Amino acid sequence: MKVDAASVKKLREQTGAGVLDCKKALDKTNGVFETAAELLREKGFAKAAKKDSRGTPEGKIGSYIHTTGKIGAMVEVKCETDFVANNDVFTDFVKNCCMQVAATDPVSVGREAIAKDLVEKQKEIFEEEFKDKPSDVRDKIVEGKLENFYKEKCLLEQPFVKNGDQTINDLLKGAIAKLGENIRISRFVRFHV
Helix, strand or coil, X not given: CCCCHHHHHHHHHHHCCCHHHHHHHHHHCCCCHHHHHHHHHHHHHHHHHHHCCCCCCEEEEEEEEXXXXXXXXXXXXXXXXXXXXXXXXXXXXHHHHHHHHHHHCCCECCHHHCCHHHHHHHHHHHHHHCCCCCHXXXXXXXXXXXXXXXXXXXHHHCEECCEEEEEHHHHHHHHHHHHCCCEEEEEEEEEEC
């Protein structure tokens, strides 16, 4: 099947991948747009994993104040160069992170940063809630409840407020794939009156 330029352009706009990569993906999937987009996304995630060990000395601090003026957030997002820090894709990612923090009130960027005593306290609450269940069943339920706790309280694992099909980590990896640099959310703060 011959791939037309309009399809390549549409895929490029959606994924941020190069023209040649978009054409190859569409050729490989016989012009099936959704499959090609998924293929490029996976490829981008693979690229993002390779960049993870590189340093991030540059970046930007973004802020968001809700229209009521009673909720606000600041987020520090780091990248490798000031060129990327001033790019529109990076700026949009920072704004989306600020909005996410204001809307969802996470407690940490990732699982590793959540205080151990908070996790243990949640685990105890869940175990107490299901103490009547057999121990093997209770353990699985508690494990599932802890996974949900992480998805609710860890910024990277939260569903994106503008598109619940994506997590913030998916957005992060997408930005890394589009910009070609390592990017990380280093810290945030949320204010509420």
